[in-house]
Amino acid sequence: MEKLNLLIVDDHKLFREGLKILLKNLEEVNEVWEASDGEVFLSMIKTCRPDLVLMDIEMPKVNGIEATSKALELFPDLKILALSMYGDEEYFQKMVDAGVCGFLLKNSEFSEVKKAINAVVQGNNYFTEEILYRLVNRFKSKPVQAEPLIALSDRELEVLLLICKGLSNQEIADQLFISKRTVDHHRASLLTKTNTRNAASLVIYAIKHKMIEV
Amino acid sequence: MKAALIISIVFQLIAAFIALGLTKQTKFNISWIFISIAFLLIALRGILDLVPFYYKEVQAEIYLIYRLLEILIAALLLAGVLFIKQLFKSLKRIDDFRRESENRVLQAIMQTEEKERRQLAKDLHDGIGPLLSNIKMSVSALDKSQITGFNRTVIDNISSLINESITSLKYTSNNLSPHILESFGLTSAINSFIENITRLGKIEITFSSNIENTRFESQVETNLYRIICELFQNTVKHASATNVSLLIHSHENRLIIQYFDDGIGFNPDDGFQMSGMGISNMHSRLKALNGDIEFKRIRPNGMMTSIVLKTKTKTASHGKA
Numbered sequence: 001m002e003k004l005n006l007l008i009v010d011d012h013k014l015f016r017e018g019l020k021i022l023l024k025n026l027e028e029v030n031e032v033w034e035a036s037d038g039e040v041f042l043s044m045i046k047t048c049r050p051d052l053v054l055m056d057i058e059m060p061k062v063n064g065i066e067a068t069s070k071a072l073e074l075f076p077d078l079k080i081l082a083l084s085m086y087g088d089e090e091y092f093q094k095m096v097d098a099g100v101c102g103f104l105l106k107n108s109e110f111s112e113v114k115k116a117i118n119a120v121v122q123g124n125n126y127f128t129e130e131i132l133y134r135l136v137n138r139f140k141s142k143p144v145q146a147e148p149l150i151a152l153s154d155r156e157l158e159v160l161l162l163i164c165k166g167l168s169n170q171e172i173a174d175q176l177f178i179s180k181r182t183v184d185h186h187r188a189s190l191l192t193k194t195n196t197r198n199a200a201s202l203v204i205y206a207i208k209h210k211m212i213e214v
Numbered sequence: 215m216k217a218a219l220i221i222s223i224v225f226q227l228i229a230a231f232i233a234l235g236l237t238k239q240t241k242f243n244i245s246w247i248f249i250s251i252a253f254l255l256i257a258l259r260g261i262l263d264l265v266p267f268y269y270k271e272v273q274a275e276i277y278l279i280y281r282l283l284e285i286l287i288a289a290l291l292l293a294g295v296l297f298i299k300q301l302f303k304s305l306k307r308i309d310d311f312r313r314e315s316e317n318r319v320l321q322a323i324m325q326t327e328e329k330e331r332r333q334l335a336k337d338l339h340d341g342i343g344p345l346l347s348n349i350k351m352s353v354s355a356l357d358k359s360q361i362t363g364f365n366r367t368v369i370d371n372i373s374s375l376i377n378e379s380i381t382s383l384k385y386t387s388n389n390l391s392p393h394i395l396e397s398f399g400l401t402s403a404i405n406s407f408i409e410n411i412t413r414l415g416k417i418e419i420t421f422s423s424n425i426e427n428t429r430f431e432s433q434v435e436t437n438l439y440r441i442i443c444e445l446f447q448n449t450v451k452h453a454s455a456t457n458v459s460l461l462i463h464s465h466e467n468r469l470i471i472q473y474f475d476d477g478i479g480f481n482p483d484d485g486f487q488m489s490g491m492g493i494s495n496m497h498s499r500l501k502a503l504n505g506d507i508e509f510k511r512i513r514p515n516g517m518m519t520s521i522v523l524k525t526k527t528k529t530a531s532h533g534k535a
Contacts, residue, residue, distance in 0.1 A: 015344035022355050058340065085343050088406065090398045106347035107380050110355035137409070 003030035004121060007050035009041040009067065010034075010083070011059045015106070019054070022110055028118075038062025038070075045071055045078070052121055055100065057084045057091055068098040081120050083113075087131050096200040102126035103200075123168040125199050135207050152193065157211070159186040164203050164212045216267055219260065226257035245297030252290035259283045321433065321502045328391065328436050335390035338383055346383060350376045395439050399429045403439050404460070411446055417455060419446075423462035430469075430525050437499040438471070438521075441507070444492045445473050445519055453477025455516065464525070469505075471521040479511040 006023055010016045013036070020032045033048060035041035039061040041053070053071070057064035068080050081102040082095040092103055101120045104113065105128050116126040152160065155176075162172045169187060173180040191197070194205045206212045230253035233246070240246040262283070265276050353373055361369055387393075395403035401423055408419050429435070442460065449455050455477030463470045493509065500507045505523025512518050 010344075012340070012344040015348050018348035018352060022351060025355075085339060085347070086393070088394050088398075088402070090394065090402055106344060107350055108347075110351045113351065134409070 004028055004051045004117070005031045005033070005048070006117070007033045007035060007041070007044070007048070007053045008083075009038065009053060009059070009064070010056040011037050012056075019113075022113075026114065038064060038067030041067050042070055045075065049075075051079065052117060053078065053080045054083045054104075054117075055080050055095075057082060057086060057095065065094045065098045068095065068100055072099040079120050081116055081126065087128075087134065089131075089135060092131055092135070093204065096204060097197065099198055100200060101198075103131055104128050105130060119166060123170075124166045125163075125203065126166065127200070127203065132207070135204070152190070156186050156190055156193075159183060160190055160202065160206055161212060163187065163190075163199050164206050216264070219263055223257055223260035223264070226253065226260055230254040230257050243297075243301065245294045245301060248290045248294035248297065252287050252294065255283055255287045255290070259287070317502060317504075320498060324437070324499070324502055325433060328433075332391040332396065335387040335393065338390070339387040339393065343380070343383060343387075346376060346380050350380065392439070395435060396432070399427060400435050400439060400462070401425060401427065403435075404442060404462075407439075407443055407446065408460075411450065414450075417450065418457050420457075420459045422460075425462055425464045425469075428464065434469075434503055434523070434525055437503055438469075441496050441499055441521065442471070442473070444496060448492070449475045449477060452480070453517070467524055467526070469521075469523050469525045471519075473519040473521075474512070474516060476516040479515060479517045480509075 006029060008016050008019055008023075010019075016034050016036075020034065023029050023032045033044065033050065035044050037059045041055075042062065045053075055064045055068055059067075062070075064082065064084070068082075071078055071080065080100045081104060082092075082100045083104050083106055084091060084095075085106050087105050095103060102116050102125050104116045104126065108116075108128060112128065116128075119126040158176060159172055162175060167175065169183045170180050173183045176183070187199070190202060194202060196202045196205050230250065233250035233253050237243075237247055237250060259280065262276055262280050266273055350373070353369065353376060356369065358366070358369070392403050392406070394406050404421060408421055411417060412419055430438075446458070449458055453475050455475040457476045459472075459474045461470075461472045463472075496507055500521065500523065503523050505521060508520045510518045510520075
């Protein structure tokens with residue numbers, strides 16, 4: 001596997017530098033770039049193509065939510081992992097809507113950071129358990145949303161559950177003994193039927209409708 | 215008869231001179247001057263009453279002067295009373311003004327306090343928070359297999375100290391000023407607060423509202439949030455309740471909040487009990503918002519708090535981050 005180029009977007013200089021030291025020490029990492037806010041990040045990605053972006057939310061000038069959606073408009077394949085001090089549902093929802101592939105809290109252990117980076121780089125999602133737990137709890141106390149459950153085929157349901165487990169399309173294909181193309185098709189149809197934008201919002205959809213348990 | 219008349223004249227003259235003497239103290243108030251002159255003329259009229267006892271032949275002329283004096287006295291009293299009405303009006307204006315400026319001072323104090331708290335919370339959370347997080351990440355990145363014995367114990371101790379520091383920093387910063395209130399508004403902040411209480415598992419809370427993501431002026435949001443938290447805390451600390459219900463209803467620029475619990479209730483007349491529950495604090499918060507708050511005991515169990523205030527909504531926003 002080729003070594004990874006990472007980009008940390010965070011306005012806290014010491015945090016950035018500390019994380020950079022840790023990341024650079026990893027075998028799979030080649031280069032770690034830094035951007036001090038969303039604006040700097042947006043101009044940087046025009047010249048460098050990181051394999052993964054670690055994105056803070058609260059930043060001056062352009063915040064993480066805006067920076068994520070703007071960057072994904074320009075480069076839809078860019079992989080962005082939110083790395084935030086705030087684990088509130090609202091921030092989570094906004095970052096997922098903006099298009100991040102994962103969400104991590106800054107107070108995570110470094111092993112979790114590694115795990116998240118690897119998951120996202122391989123094309124999967126990674127959501128820290130603390131937030132998923134909170135989301136499930138939040139929705140547990142509310143009745144299932146009134147909108148009629150969209151008719152999903154059994155196969156689509158299976159694919160949805162595996163997406164929620166963080167499997168990539170290839171892994172899902174292997175597990176269900178179907179071709180990757182078919183999985184791609186199911187995923188696209190799930191996004192259309194549930195009116196969600198990406199796998200991350202699909203996961204929230206599944207939690208809200210109590211289709212999975214965490 | 216004559217003696218009675220003389221005594222009444224003396225009294226009237228004394229009253230008139232006292233009234234005139236007070237003119238300076240009333241800062242030469244026009245209504246007081248009129249009334250004092252009217253007193254003087256009443257005394258003069260009394261003196262005229264005495265004239266017929268001494269000069270029988272001048273009765274017709276005296277009668278005319280007497281009538282003129284009566285008209286003058288009546289006119290002066292009328293003018294005096296009318297001016298007094300003005301005086302009362304301006305007194306009321308001054309009183310209103312005083313109350314309004316008191317309110318403004320109260321608002322300014324609260325706003326400054328909230329601003330300071332917000333800044334401190336932000337400095338703690340965004341300044342020190344990432345540093346602690348980074349320390350945690352760094353310590354957790356150490357290769358533990360190479361650290362043994364006493365060093366391992368020290369490292370493990372450091373790890374738990376960092377975790378404790380992060381938790382307590384979050385708690386303190388959130389208590390000082392919840393960032394979620396500023397960024398996402400009342401409903402989100404209350405939901406998050408309720409989530410924390412529910413985690414303790416002692417109370418079942420029902421929260422319904424029709425305000426969704428509506429944003430109100432920051433002062434309204436902050437004060438209402440603090441009041442609602444105080445109500446919850448009172449229930450948790452004092453009420454031994456099992457159920458709480460909170461309703462926030464917005465209707466035609468009016469915000470109505472109702473809070474019920476099924477605890478032991480309280481006695482609204484017991485000053486000591488009420489003072490421990492931050493009731494006066496809640497009253498001053500509502501006063502600053504020109505709203506009303508009312509506490510009621512519910513039979514057999516529980517209490518109810520109702521809050522009503524007029525609000526100006528800011529444009530509905532979905533928060534900033």
